[in-house]
Ligand SMILES: N[C@@H](CCC(=O)N[C@@H](CSS)C(=O)NCC(=O)O)C(=O)O
């Protein structure tokens with residue numbers, strides 16, 4: 001223990017939805033060596049059938065240890081909830097970066113197994129969820145927050161969640177890019193409102209403008225990578241370093257087969273995955 005202090009905590013999803021309350025807290029020592037902040041607990045989890053990354057983030061210095069999951073997968077929900085329990089965290093949000101086409105989101109199952117957890121997705125996704133986020137919104141967990149950036153192009157409603165700026169926030173910043181930016185690649189743009197023109201603009205205006213040392217964490221990796229940085233992708237991304245016309249031509253000629261689960265996954269994910277009884281209509 002290194003001291004105690006009072007502070008205000010804000011839960012703020014949009015300028016219109018702000019709840020604030022005062023808390024008394026005790027700072028605890030740095031919980032993990034995998035994070036660059038004294039408060040953030042961070043875990044990168046992998047689902048091997050769809051090569052999906054799920055991210056667990058928590059404010060470990062807050063008495064409740066509030067936590068969130070980004071892009072949970074239905075098949076690994078039990079693993080993820082076990083980890084949350086083992087670490088003594090209170091899961092408050094199960095979030096998606098977009099409507100996934102290759103696997104069923106774990107958010108619906110999580111809501112069934114851990115009542116009180118709220119599902120989160122962008123308003124632009126047109127999907128059901130408890131909380132709809134828009135660009136600029138902040139999703140607080142304890143004293144930490146994620147900021148929402150719109151990064152459409154892979155799908156219309158894709159967002160990137162970026163750790164907040166400021167002394168108490170993790171440095172370097174971390175950005176969870178979904179399928180907008182993959183390590184040395186990017187999401188395909190040939191279905192679900194995809195647009196290569198939009199994706200190019202999204203990455204260049206919303207991701208490549210972040211500080212160069214920002215750690216980028218994608219929703220998938222098919223090549224064995226785990227993390228990259230803005231600087232690395234601006235130098236070495238084989239698609240996004242090209243000019244816009246070349247990028248569009250690359251994307252038009254990918255000729256990828258449709259994801260095996262697309263016909264099951266997209267309809268399920270539009271209603272927050274399996275067991276969506278608690279999801280509110282959009
Ligand atoms: N083979 C997989 C699907 C692979 C795929 O299409 N991945 C997507 C992200 S999931 S929507 C993608 O955008 N890939 C880009 C790329 O360059 O590979 C399956 O059948 O599920």
Ligand SMILES: [Fe+2]
Nearest residue numbers: 099100101179
């Ligand atoms: Fe996707």
